[in-house]
Amino acid sequence: MKVSVDLDTCDGNGVCMSICHEVFDVREDGLHLLQAEPSEELRQQLIGAQVSCPTQAITVKE
Numbered sequence: 001m002k003v004s005v006d007l008d009t010c011d012g013n014g015v016c017m018s019i020c021h022e023v024f025d026v027r028e029d030g031l032h033l034l035q036a037e038p039s040e041e042l043r044q045q046l047i048g049a050q051v052s053c054p055t056q057a058i059t060v061k062e
Contacts, residue, residue: 001037001038001040001043001046001060001061001062002036002037002060002061002062003023003033003035003036003037003038003046003058003059003060003061004033004036004058004059004061005024005031005033005057005058005059006057006059007030007031007057009055009056009057010030010031010053010055010057011054011055011057012026012030012031013026013054013055014026015049015052015053015054016031016049016052016053016058017031019045019048019049019052020042020045020046020048020049022034022035022038022042022045023035023038023042023045023046023049024049043060046058046060047060
């Protein structure tokens with residue numbers, strides 16, 4: 001599974017971090033992707049972050 005973030009679209013609101021802090025971290029200098037290929041255990045949280053992102057900047061692929 002791979003996660004990507006369109007940093008041009010991301011507004012750094014932190015919704016993704018609140019859902020899956022193991023993968024996303026929002027800092028003063030913007031969003032940081034902590035794991036580009038997270039474990040399968042995080043799938044449900046990542047899908048939640050993807051659908052909850054108000055700017056639709058997150059993509060989760062197999």
